[in-house]
Amino acid sequence: MKTVVWQRIAALALLLGTAAVHAGVLAEDRADVMYHRYQGGGITVQGPSVLVRKKFGESFAATANYYVDNISSASIDVVVSGASRYAERREQKSLAVEYLRGKTTYSASFVNSEENDYKADTYSLSVSQDMFGDLTTVSMGYSYGKDHIGSSVDPTFADGIERRNYRVGLTQVLTRNLLASLNFEAVTEQGYLQNPYRFIRFVNGPGSYALGQEVAPRTRTSNAGSVRLKYYLPWRAALDGQYRFYTDTWGINAHTAGLEYTQPLWNRWVFTGSYRYYTQNGTNFFMDLFPRPGYQNFMTRDKENSPLQTHTIGLGASYEFPLGFASSFIKRGTANLHVNHLMVNYSQFRNLTNFPPGTAEPGTEPLYSLSANVIQFFVSFWY
Amino acid sequence: MRKLLPLLLATATLLVTACAPIEPWVKPYEREHLADPIMAIDPDPVSSSYMDHVFEVREGAKGATGGYGGGCGCS
Amino acid sequence: MNTMKTLRTLMVAGLLAAPALAVAPAGPAPKFQLTSMAGKPISLDSLKGQVVMINFWASWCGPCREEMPVLEKLYAKYKPMGFTMIGVNVEPDSKLAAEWLKATPVTFPILFDTKSEVSKLYQVSSMPSTVIVDRKGNLRWMHRGYKAGAENEYLDQIRALVRE
Numbered sequence: 001m002k003t004v005v006w007q008r009i010a011a012l013a014l015l016l017g018t019a020a021v022h023a024g025v026l027a028e029d030r031a032d033v034m035y036h037r038y039q040g041g042g043i044t045v046q047g048p049s050v051l052v053r054k055k056f057g058e059s060f061a062a063t064a065n066y067y068v069d070n071i072s073s074a075s076i077d078v079v080v081s082g083a084s085r086y087a088e089r090r091e092q093k094s095l096a097v098e099y100l101r102g103k104t105t106y107s108a109s110f111v112n113s114e115e116n117d118y119k120a121d122t123y124s125l126s127v128s129q130d131m132f133g134d135l136t137t138v139s140m141g142y143s144y145g146k147d148h149i150g151s152s153v154d155p156t157f158a159d160g161i162e163r164r165n166y167r168v169g170l171t172q173v174l175t176r177n178l179l180a181s182l183n184f185e186a187v188t189e190q191g192y193l194q195n196p197y198r199f200i201r202f203v204n205g206p207g208s209y210a211l212g213q214e215v216a217p218r219t220r221t222s223n224a225g226s227v228r229l230k231y232y233l234p235w236r237a238a239l240d241g242q243y244r245f246y247t248d249t250w251g252i253n254a255h256t257a258g259l260e261y262t263q264p265l266w267n268r269w270v271f272t273g274s275y276r277y278y279t280q281n282g283t284n285f286f287m288d289l290f291p292r293p294g295y296q297n298f299m300t301r302d303k304e305n306s307p308l309q310t311h312t313i314g315l316g317a318s319y320e321f322p323l324g325f326a327s328s329f330i331k332r333g334t335a336n337l338h339v340n341h342l343m344v345n346y347s348q349f350r351n352l353t354n355f356p357p358g359t360a361e362p363g364t365e366p367l368y369s370l371s372a373n374v375i376q377f378f379v380s381f382w383y
Numbered sequence: 384m385r386k387l388l389p390l391l392l393a394t395a396t397l398l399v400t401a402c403a404p405i406e407p408w409v410k411p412y413e414r415e416h417l418a419d420p421i422m423a424i425d426p427d428p429v430s431s432s433y434m435d436h437v438f439e440v441r442e443g444a445k446g447a448t449g450g451y452g453g454g455c456g457c458s
Numbered sequence: 459m460n461t462m463k464t465l466r467t468l469m470v471a472g473l474l475a476a477p478a479l480a481v482a483p484a485g486p487a488p489k490f491q492l493t494s495m496a497g498k499p500i501s502l503d504s505l506k507g508q509v510v511m512i513n514f515w516a517s518w519c520g521p522c523r524e525e526m527p528v529l530e531k532l533y534a535k536y537k538p539m540g541f542t543m544i545g546v547n548v549e550p551d552s553k554l555a556a557e558w559l560k561a562t563p564v565t566f567p568i569l570f571d572t573k574s575e576v577s578k579l580y581q582v583s584s585m586p587s588t589v590i591v592d593r594k595g596n597l598r599w600m601h602r603g604y605k606a607g608a609e610n611e612y613l614d615q616i617r618a619l620v621r622e
Contacts, residue, residue: 025457025520025521028520032427032428032429034429034430034433036433038437049429049433051428051429058605058606065429067433132405132407133406133407133409133410133411133583134407134411135407135408135409139449141449165446167446167447167449169449171424173409173414173417175409176409176413176414176415176416176417177416177417179417179422179424181424183447183448183449184447185446185447185449186446187445187446222444222445222446224444224445224446224447225447226447226448228424230422230424232416232417232419232421232422236419236421237421238419238421238422244444244447244448246443246444246445246446246447248443252443252444254442254443254444256444262421264421270421278438278442278444280442280443280444283443304440304441304442304443305443308442310438310441310442336427336430338430340434340437342437342441344441372441374434374437376430376433376434378427378429378430380427407583410574410577410578410582410583411582411583411584411585411587412514412516412548412574412577412582412585413574414518414585415516415518415549415550418516418518418519419518457519457520457521457522457584457585457586457603
């Protein structure tokens with residue numbers, strides 16, 4: 001199936017490429033330096049993200065990104081399994097190149113992510129085409145990922161995942177003040193799709209439970225479609241609304257809805273406020289408590305695959321600083337602070353933190369919920 | 384769902400060929416609002432890719448978060 | 459497989475339907491009159507006898523802003539030879555353009571086409587757009603967009619028209 005789909009994508013890419021008449025433009029040169037920090041649910045993840053983008057002539061551009069997650073985790077999964085807080089470091093490097101010919105942009109990228117028991121390489125190709133007087137942009141992309149998985153607990157364990165993403169997108173100028181964007185993405189994964197550090201629990205006697213290994217299928221296919229509208233308000237502000245539907249072969253259906261308001265003020269400042277709502281049902285093999293070991297072929301207690309709802313509120317402030325002496329080599333510069341507060345409520349996953357086996361009737365423990373703060377501070381330069 | 388992808392590709396192809404003679408209803412000289420940086424689809428890629436990553440880790444869903452286009456349409 | 463066939467057919471159709479590259483326009487340049495930034499009314503008719511370059515620009519358009527110093531140089535060089543430049547600003551609100559010009563002034567006249575009448579008249583299809591009109595008032599060249607290095611084409615065309 002995959003060769004046929006790739007042929008179809010290639011045919012469409014060729015078609016798009018031959019329809020070029022006038023020239024488009026590549027995005028501007030820029031550099032961004034960010035500090036990111038996620039803190040909540042017993043986990044702290046922080047680190048830098050540095051991005052540099054440069055054009056070479058009018059037709060080529062390259063973008064490089066270096067990203068690190070420094071993880072310190074005593075999450076509920078870690079605590080309940082009896083493990084102690086652990087520290088981990090994940091390093092991600094990526095390089096993307098773009099080639100512009102007429103109204104068509106071709107891009108290729110490579111992303112490498114490494115931590116001590118997980119290595120992931122992703123190769124991507126995409127084509128985008130401006131048409132109808134630059135009112136429409138159609139894009140398509142394909143990614144191939146290969147993950148190598150180990151286990152710090154069991155040095156003989158070695159497995160992997162192969163992942164393929166197919167993306168189609170359409171951005172359309174509807175009026176002088178309204179933009180619409182439609183995106184569709186299908187992902188197929190095969191390999192070791194469970195988490196070696198997650199466990200299930202099952203009843204192993206009256207009033208008691210025991211922990212066991214989770215077992216997940218070795219394939220997973222998902223489809224997601226989103227629609228986005230961005231509207232220019234007459235007093236110079238923007239309102240952005242998004243909706244995404246997700247469904248996969250593990251039985252998860254999810255809805256995401258978000259709204260973001262952008263307001264420039266006082267010449268150099270831009271403020272944003274946002275709200276995002278997310279809901280999913282659980283995968284069809286999730287149970288917080290299985291009645292017995294070997295209850296069914298696939299069993300998981302992974303909270304990320306359980307029924308949950310997330311509410312996220314965000315605030316952002318951006319300041320365009322005066323350049324002064326730097327104006328000879330910088331066109332524009334901003335300092336930005338974005339803060340997001342996440343609240344996740346799990347409707348079937350229970351909090352076993354103070355309830356080891358034998359202390360409560362299994363299945364009556366309180367439901368778990370977590371809240372997290374996400375901070376991003378970054379400085380951007382356009383040169 | 385596998386049958387849906389070829390259909391989508393065929394639709395995109397139709398858009399390219401069958402509708403070529405459509406006149407743009409927003410002229411290039413009428414794009415002052417669309418060219419405003421506050422109307423950019425993805426003004427800060429480091430930030431949007433980071434938040435996509437945060438949500439992907441915490442939740443079961445992934446994908447369909449991209450978008451290119453809009454803007455000033457200049458060349 | 460049927461989809462593959464459909465795609466191939468559409469691909470061929472697309473190649474056949476692809477519009478031809480723009481050719482040099484012909485005929486008289488549409489007449490217009492607008493008020494300049496200095497307050498004087500300027501009409502295209504009054505410039506007959508000179509080679510006129512009309513540049514449609516906006517302060518929000520990156521390539522337009524890049525092109526302005528290039529146009530200023532052309533204006534300074536060829537003005538004594540019977541060449542003139544008009545910058546037609548297409549913005550409905552002239553405030554931002556006036557502010558930008560304060561920071562990056564040019565010496566050639568800037569006209570404000572706030573009602574987009576002249577843009578429509580010249581069927582402006584890209585930003586920026588540059589039109590060159592000869593001494594008799596006929597349209598000779600139309601440039602869509604601006605890329606670094608386009609000034610070489612402008613130089614050749616102006617030189618040829620100025621000699622007429």
